[in-house]
Amino acid sequence: MATIGDVARIAGVSRSTASYALSGKRAISADVRRRVEDAVSSLGYTPNAGARALATTRTMVIGLLAQFLPDEFAPAMLQYMLGVSDTAREHGYDILLATDADGTRALRRMTDSRMVDGVVLLNVAEHDERLPILRSASQPGALVGLPADCTGVDVFDLDFEEAGRLMVDHLHRLGHREVLLVSQPEHVVERGGAYVWRLQNAALEAARARGMRLYATYGSSSQPDVGRDLRGLLDAHPDATGLLVNNEAAAAALPTVLHERGLSAPQDLSVVGRYSDEFARTFSLPFTSVESAPDRLGRMAVRQLVRRIEGEVGPDEPHVVRFVSPELVDRGSTGAPPRRGDA
Amino acid sequence: MATIGDVARIAGVSRSTASYALSGKRAISADVRRRVEDAVSSLGYTPNAGARALATTRTMVIGLLAQFLPDEFAPAMLQYMLGVSDTAREHGYDILLATDADGTRALRRMTDSRMVDGVVLLNVAEHDERLPILRSASQPGALVGLPADCTGVDVFDLDFEEAGRLMVDHLHRLGHREVLLVSQPEHVVERGGAYVWRLQNAALEAARARGMRLYATYGSSSQPDVGRDLRGLLDAHPDATGLLVNNEAAAAALPTVLHERGLSAPQDLSVVGRYSDEFARTFSLPFTSVESAPDRLGRMAVRQLVRRIEGEVGPDEPHVVRFVSPELVDRGSTGAPPRRGDA
DNA sequence: CTGAAAGCGCTTACAG
DNA sequence: CTGAAAGCGCTTACAG
Numbered sequence: 001m002a003t004i005g006d007v008a009r010i011a012g013v014s015r016s017t018a019s020y021a022l023s024g025k026r027a028i029s030a031d032v033r034r035r036v037e038d039a040v041s042s043l044g045y046t047p048n049a050g051a052r053a054l055a056t057t058r059t060m061v062i063g064l065l066a067q068f069l070p071d072e073f074a075p076a077m078l079q080y081m082l083g084v085s086d087t088a089r090e091h092g093y094d095i096l097l098a099t100d101a102d103g104t105r106a107l108r109r110m111t112d113s114r115m116v117d118g119v120v121l122l123n124v125a126e127h128d129e130r131l132p133i134l135r136s137a138s139q140p141g142a143l144v145g146l147p148a149d150c151t152g153v154d155v156f157d158l159d160f161e162e163a164g165r166l167m168v169d170h171l172h173r174l175g176h177r178e179v180l181l182v183s184q185p186e187h188v189v190e191r192g193g194a195y196v197w198r199l200q201n202a203a204l205e206a207a208r209a210r211g212m213r214l215y216a217t218y219g220s221s222s223q224p225d226v227g228r229d230l231r232g233l234l235d236a237h238p239d240a241t242g243l244l245v246n247n248e249a250a251a252a253a254l255p256t257v258l259h260e261r262g263l264s265a266p267q268d269l270s271v272v273g274r275y276s277d278e279f280a281r282t283f284s285l286p287f288t289s290v291e292s293a294p295d296r297l298g299r300m301a302v303r304q305l306v307r308r309i310e311g312e313v314g315p316d317e318p319h320v321v322r323f324v325s326p327e328l329v330d331r332g333s334t335g336a337p338p339r340r341g342d343a
Numbered sequence: 344m345a346t347i348g349d350v351a352r353i354a355g356v357s358r359s360t361a362s363y364a365l366s367g368k369r370a371i372s373a374d375v376r377r378r379v380e381d382a383v384s385s386l387g388y389t390p391n392a393g394a395r396a397l398a399t400t401r402t403m404v405i406g407l408l409a410q411f412l413p414d415e416f417a418p419a420m421l422q423y424m425l426g427v428s429d430t431a432r433e434h435g436y437d438i439l440l441a442t443d444a445d446g447t448r449a450l451r452r453m454t455d456s457r458m459v460d461g462v463v464l465l466n467v468a469e470h471d472e473r474l475p476i477l478r479s480a481s482q483p484g485a486l487v488g489l490p491a492d493c494t495g496v497d498v499f500d501l502d503f504e505e506a507g508r509l510m511v512d513h514l515h516r517l518g519h520r521e522v523l524l525v526s527q528p529e530h531v532v533e534r535g536g537a538y539v540w541r542l543q544n545a546a547l548e549a550a551r552a553r554g555m556r557l558y559a560t561y562g563s564s565s566q567p568d569v570g571r572d573l574r575g576l577l578d579a580h581p582d583a584t585g586l587l588v589n590n591e592a593a594a595a596a597l598p599t600v601l602h603e604r605g606l607s608a609p610q611d612l613s614v615v616g617r618y619s620d621e622f623a624r625t626f627s628l629p630f631t632s633v634e635s636a637p638d639r640l641g642r643m644a645v646r647q648l649v650r651r652i653e654g655e656v657g658p659d660e661p662h663v664v665r666f667v668s669p670e671l672v673d674r675g676s677t678g679a680p681p682r683r684g685d686a
Numbered sequence: 687c688t689g690a691a692a693g694c695g696c697t698t699a700c701a702g
Numbered sequence: 703c704t705g706a707a708a709g710c711g712c713t714t715a716c717a718g
Contacts, residue, residue: 001457001481003710003711003712004711004712004713005711005712013688013689014688014689014690015689015690015711015712015713016688016689016690016691016713016714017687017688017689019712019713019714020688020713020714023713025713025714026687026688026714027687028687028688029687029688032687032688044455046452046455046456047456047711047712048397048456048457048710048711048712049393049456049457049458050392050393050394050396050397050402050457050458050710050711050712051393051397051694051710051711051712051713052711052712052713053393053694053712054391054393054394054397054693054694054695054696054710054711054712054713055693055694055711055712055713055714056694056712056713056714057694059393061439061458064440068425073625074421074425074625075418075421075625075626077421078417078418078420078421081442082411082417082442085440085441085442086442089441089442089443094439094440094441094452094453094458095439095440095441095442096404096437096438096439096440097407097424097428097437097438097439097440098428098432098437098438099424099425099428099429099432099438100432109389109437110437112387112389113389113390113391113392114344114391114392114393115392115393115404115437138344222624222625222627223623223624223625223626223627223628224627226627227627249625249627252595252625252626252627253627255598255599255602256598256602256627256629258602259598259599259601259602280566281565281566281567282416282417282418282565282566282592282595283418283566283595283626284565284566284567284569284570284592284595284596284599286599346694346695346696347695347696347697348695348696356704356705357704357705357706358695358696358697358705358706359697359698359704359705359706359707360703360704360705362696362697362698363697363698363704366697368697368698369698369703369704370703371703371704372703372704375703375704390695390696391694391695391696393694393695393696394694394695394696394697394710395695395696395697396696396710397694397695397696397697397709397710397711397712398695398696398697398698398709398710399696399697399698399710400710
């Protein structure tokens with residue numbers, strides 16, 4: 001493989017001149033530049049990334065820590081990953097992906113061995129074990145997901161409280177007074193998935209303020225359990241006219257469950273989910289939903305991370321905590337509640 | 344950040360001795376080993392990956408080229424990715440992930456700059472533009488997906504021909520004589536997604552051999568188009584009693600479409616898909632399917648790649664092309680065809 | 687505008 | 703069993 005030394009020799013210049021001709025970091029005569037460029041293309045020269053990283057202390061790589069936890073819905077993670085990956089590339093960075101069950105080890109490995117210039121953590125828990133490690137690392141980090149303590153990191157998340165209110169308000173405005181909410185599995189909450197109760201608490205609060213009944217429950221993360229959960233919920237609350245679904249697996253299972261019972265949305269039941277438009281189209285989910293904007297969150301996290309890496313924002317400059325406002329995407333699965341006695 | 348020089352100084356030995364004590368590549372006195380280990384832990388020393396790569400010409404990183412093409416179903420890719428990532432980690436490798444639309448650029452970047460020791464290509468097309476680049480790279484490569492020309496690479500894929508036969512045979516054995524097949528979008532085939540017609544041709548052949556009618560068609564990769572495709576197909580063939588689905592998006596949309604028409608599987612229609620068990624559970628797909636084994640394929644590709652990287656198999660040793668045999672997972676969506684006139 | 691030299695942090699023959 | 707030195711392939715002050 002050709003090195004910068006080969007390029008220099010062919011071009012008849014010193015290695016430093018060859019290097020500068022390529023980086024453009026100092027003035028170079030047109031003649032020399034031409035000769036260096038010719039040498040580069042005739043040799044098919046590409047700089048050795050490891051050597052460059054060693055010399056510059058910059059790897060041009062961003063670590064991406066995606067956790068696929070047992071009780072969570074894996075495909076939802078993909079959209080965050082793609083948002084991060086695509087944005088990183090636009091900024092000239094590659095992605096080192098860690099899917100280790102043990103995110104702390106992966107994070108430590110990446111940062112301690114200086115494989116990355118910075119790190120994006122996905123699916124951050126309220127008391128995320130990765131955070132102390134990230135704070136003691138010398139690279140900056142950006143999170144998607146809101147932890148209890150945000151010091152030293154930039155944080156991006158959907159405004160789940162607003163999402164909860166939005167879902168409740170929407171059904172309230174249509175006349176619903178008795179509504180169900182299916183959240184992610186309780187395990188997720190126990191493990192620190194704060195977004196679950198952030199949405200749930202805000203929804204309960206909004207329902208209370210509006211004089212609505214809201215039954216909040218948890219659903220499993222895969223079949224057949226989540227189908228059973230949905231059936232049990234509908235059985236237990238025959239008078240409910242609305243269903244809020246903050247659980248991707250439940251949203252995916254719902255069409256089948258409704259079918260079994262001969263129910264249709266919105267005629268028999270109004271349904272509002274919380275997932276991305278991409279997700280809805282991919283999985284043929286016909287429900288009105290609150291957009292969770294995973295690509296946008298991934299994109300925001302990378303942008304801020306790159307700003308930190310490249311020193312556009314000083315190391316002591318305050319870290320940000322930014323929430324994306326949820327938006328309701330109407331897919332026609334909500335309407336006025338059915339009149340009593342119609343069934 | 345501590346360097347090996349710091350470790351050596353604290354331990355009172357030379358840098359080479361410190362290095363050997365850590366690598367174990369030559370005999371070290373117990374005393375020295377202890378002192379080096381103490382120094383390492385007191386300093387929290389971790390080798391700089393870039394420096395090590397430069398010295399050893401080994402990065403301990405595998406490039407993963409995942410293409411998310413417009414007309415393909417993104418979430419199916421995730422399972423391959425996880426199979427690759429998890430297996431790489433078990434072998435001590437990290438993953439450099441490229442999701443660039445232009446896979447050739449990403450591949451060239453990774454290999455030319457020596458960021459990776461080897462490469463896994465996902466979703467390989469029949470005449471994949473990445474292959475010439477891979478062949479001229481100095482790193483080995485493993486593919487998931489069968490190209491027309493397999494020289495110089497190790498290849499792993501599902502036996503799609505066998506899968507097509509299996510699906511047809513299964514319905515034939517149950518008594519079906521008129522059957523539909525929905526494949527991936529025609530765009531995918533045109534772009535070189537050979538697996539589509541490998542399955543389709545084998546299915547057509549098997550149907551012919553058994554005297555069955557098989558109508559083969561293509562479906563879109565997302566909603567609402569794929570729903571429309573399915574409806575059109577069912578409208579056009581009211582006498583068909585079986586439906587084969589080699590299209591994840593169609594499989595995901597099917598429950599809703601069946602619901603709309605008041606159809607149930609297997610009472611009204613026998614359905615066989617082609618997707619992984621993981622996929623079925625995640626998306627609540629209730630259909631009997633041919634297991635596509637993405638995790639297993641990712642795992643096989645990495646294992647062979649690591650063997651090549653680590654020289655366990657000589658560079659001239661013949662490359663392998665290995666097919667995974669499909670297995671039918673019965674989820675109860677197939678049965679005898681409904682008797683004529685029952686509707 | 688250009689070159690010679692030092693240095694990034696490792697590993698590994700070479701020598702003892 | 704251990705050390706001094708060279709080298710991996712870059713970049714970047716320093717000097718002219």
